[in-house]
Amino acid sequence: MTVRDALEKKGLKSLDRIVAAKVDGIPRDLTWDPAERAEIEPIYVDSGEGLEILRHSTSHVMAMAVRELFPGVKVTIGPAIEDGFYYDFDFERPFREEDLSVIEEKMKEIVRANLPFERKELPAQEAIEFFQEQGENYKVELIRDLGAENVSLYTQGSFTDLCRGPHLPSTGQIKAFHLIKVAGAYWRGDEKRAMLSRIYGVAFSDRKALKAHLKRLEEAQKRNHAKLGPQLELFSTHDEIGAGMVVWHPKGMMLRHLLEQFEIKEHLARDYEMVRGPEILKTDLWKKSGHFEHYRENMYFTLIDDQSYGIKPMNCLSHMLIYGSKIRSYRDLPKRYFELGTVHRHERSGVLHGLLRVREFTQDDAHILCAPDQLNGEIKGVLEFVRDIMGVFGFEYELEVSTRPEKSIGSDEDWELATGALIEAMEETGLSYDINEGDGAFYGPKIDVKLKDALGRRWQCATIQCDFTLPERFDLVYVGKDGQKHRPAMIHRVILGAIERFIGILIEHYAGAFPVWLAPVQATILTVTDRNNPFAETVLENLKLAGIRVKADLRNEKLGLKVREAQLEKIPYMLIIGDNESEKGGVTPRLRNGDNLEFMTADAFIGTIDKDCRQRR
Numbered sequence: 013m014t015v016r017d018a019l020e021k022k023g024l025k026s027l028d029r030i031v032a033a034k035v036d037g038i039p040r041d042l043t044w045d046p047a048e049r050a051e052i053e054p055i056y057v058d059s060g061e062g063l064e065i066l067r068h069s070t071s072h073v074m075a076m077a078v079r080e081l082f083p084g085v086k087v088t089i090g091p092a093i094e095d096g097f098y099y100d101f102d103f104e105r106p107f108r109e110e111d112l113s114v115i116e117e118k119m120k121e122i123v124r125a126n127l128p129f130e131r132k133e134l135p136a137q138e139a140i141e142f143f144q145e146q147g148e149n150y151k152v153e154l155i156r157d158l159g160a161e162n163v164s165l166y167t168q169g170s171f172t173d174l175c176r177g178p179h180l181p182s183t184g185q186i187k188a189f190h191l192i193k194v195a196g197a198y199w200r201g202d203e204k205r206a207m208l209s210r211i212y213g214v215a216f217s218d219r220k221a222l223k224a225h226l227k228r229l230e231e232a233q234k235r236n237h238a239k240l241g242p243q244l245e246l247f248s249t250h251d252e253i254g255a256g257m258v259v260w261h262p263k264g265m266m267l268r269h270l271l272e273q274f275e276i277k278e279h280l281a282r283d284y285e286m287v288r289g290p291e292i293l294k295t296d297l298w299k300k301s302g303h304f305e306h307y308r309e310n311m312y313f314t315l316i317d318d319q320s321y322g323i324k325p326m327n328c329l330s331h332m333l334i335y336g337s338k339i340r341s342y343r344d345l346p347k348r349y350f351e352l353g354t355v356h357r358h359e360r361s362g363v364l365h366g367l368l369r370v371r372e373f374t375q376d377d378a379h380i381l382c383a384p385d386q387l388n389g390e391i392k393g394v395l396e397f398v399r400d401i402m403g404v405f406g407f408e409y410e411l412e413v414s415t416r417p418e419k420s421i422g423s424d425e426d427w428e429l430a431t432g433a434l435i436e437a438m439e440e441t442g443l444s445y446d447i448n449e450g451d452g453a454f455y456g457p458k459i460d461v462k463l464k465d466a467l468g469r470r471w472q473c474a475t476i477q478c479d480f481t482l483p484e485r486f487d488l489v490y491v492g493k494d495g496q497k498h499r500p501a502m503i504h505r506v507i508l509g510a511i512e513r514f515i516g517i518l519i520e521h522y523a524g525a526f527p528v529w530l531a532p533v534q535a536t537i538l539t540v541t542d543r544n545n546p547f548a549e550t551v552l553e554n555l556k557l558a559g560i561r562v563k564a565d566l567r568n569e570k571l572g573l574k575v576r577e578a579q580l581e582k583i584p585y586m587l588i589i590g591d592n593e594s595e596k597g598g599v600t601p602r603l604r605n606g607d608n609l610e611f612m613t614a615d616a617f618i619g620t621i622d623k624d625c626r627q628r629r
């Protein structure tokens with residue numbers, strides 16, 4: 013009896029939407045032969061697990077298509093990912109965008125042929141011989157690394173892949189997919205190994221879901237910050253300067269400044285104190301903190317007077333020295349040190365992308381040192397801070413707790429205490445969260461905040477990390493009520509994270525049309541004819557004096573052209589000044605979306621902008 017038979021016996025409806033089943037909790041093919049009393053739960057194609065199986069099966073179909081079309085190609089791995097799948101190939105030349113439609117056509121043929129996915133288990137040695145005969149040396153390496161006695165292979169038509177499964181019953185169940193792009197990727201992410209050619213695709217349970225997704229992709233492409241940023245003259249990057257280094261142009265720097273001012277204000281209101289440390293610190297200090305041992309590959313080093321220094325990848329160390337600079341009493345706690353700290357990290361060149369992954373960036377970083385019994389309240393305070401700030405930008409978010417990684421320092425007891433403190437604070441705040449096993453920082457567990465932007469995409473920004481190790485390593489103490497010395501607990505936290513990355517996200521979230529309070533230019537004055545220029549200049553002066561970020565376009569050009577240019581710049585307000593405005597002594601503001609406000613005096617307009625800014629609109 014197969015899983016399918018068992019499900020049929022149960023009399024389940026819409027059997028054709030079932031792609032696999034959980035047998036005693038383990039996902040299996042419908043052809044699996046379950047133990048007699050096994051518990052069998054269906055997996056539907058449109059469930060999370062069902063979609064993963066569908067997407068992974070589609071990657072096998074793509075690999076088959078590529079092998080048929082491009083003789084000599086070698087296959088490597090092809091997992092399901094969010095919304096789709098990819099497969100990495102080793103071929104004499106990288107795949108190109110033009111290849112995609114050809115591959116897609118071939119895939120459709122394979123789908124139409126409705127080939128069954130057939131599972132076979134065999135001794136690893138036999139599988140190695142099988143793949144060796146086909147010249148698939150990557151598969152051989154994978155099997156050797158697995159070190160298992162037996163492995164499973166899946167075959168559909170002419171193609172056999174090493175795979176744990178499960179898979180769809182047959183290729184005919186693939187209803188809606190599309191290949192979207194090609195990229196380079198190193199075998200096993202290792203720069204020293206072969207450069208492979210990766211093809212990405214998306215797959216959904218039906219055509220409607222696929223269409224909606226492709227529409228979102230198109231919208232995301234329009235909002236791409238790497239394109240919009242230079243177009244709006246916010247920032248640029250240059251080969252001459254180096255990869256992952258950002259140059260801020262006047263408008264981008266204004267945006268950044270506004271964001272930083274906002275952050276400083278919000279931190280001061282919550283009793284944080286501003287501090288700053290140098291960007292290079294002696295390597296000995298990085299050894300003391302544990303960074304040298306655990307984070308060295310991500311750091312840059314330099315020599316000064318024959319002494320080794322490390323360029324900071326994190327801002328913690330100076331904050332530790334500030335705390336340790338005098339005797340602290342329990343009455344002084346908590347101490348909350350805030351720094352807009354610029355750090356440098358070595359990211360592999362392959363992962364650098366626009367503002368989202370860079371090598372030099374500034375964090376809105378803070379370290380909170382407190383008595384252990386204050387930890388819970390401090391974590392809750394940070395969670396509320398995150399809620400308030402995300403609310404300003406209209407971001408929803410999800411929380412994830414990351415626990416102890418393999419490479420870590422500190423005692424079991426401290427890890428338990430810290431992990432418990434984070435979870436307790438979230439539960440008491442009534443927030444739900446996921447657990448990400450083994451993904452914590454080397455010195456402590458953390459809460460990651462994943463925000464959702466206007467297109468529903470998730471981005472990792474804020475993190476809250478507990479740390480008992482650094483206070484220990486720096487021998488930080490406070491004098492308790494009992495007159496004895498005690499060890500403070502510490503929280504590392506960022507709210508926006510890297511300012512660069514956050515701005516990248518904001519550009520895409522707002523599609524470059526920043527709210528008035530953040531817009532580098534809030535208003536532009538557009539004259540209808542040269543006659544209106546003297547009055548326009550008076551208005552310009554008044555608005556500037558009132559602190560409005562305003563400019564004027566007094567060129568002798570058609571109004572339509574001036575309006576179009578201002579719209580491309582996505583300036584929130586256009587103040588069109590014609591004879592009527594000049595005579596009556598006021599302005600008629602026009603919004604980005606084309607709506608007009610009533611005629612008003614310049615003072616009333618200043619009031620409108622002030623109100624926007626106060627309400628952070």
Ligand SMILES: [Zn+2]
Nearest residue numbers: 173174175176
């Ligand atoms: Zn597979």
Ligand SMILES: [Zn+2]
Nearest residue numbers: 326327328504
């Ligand atoms: Zn830190």
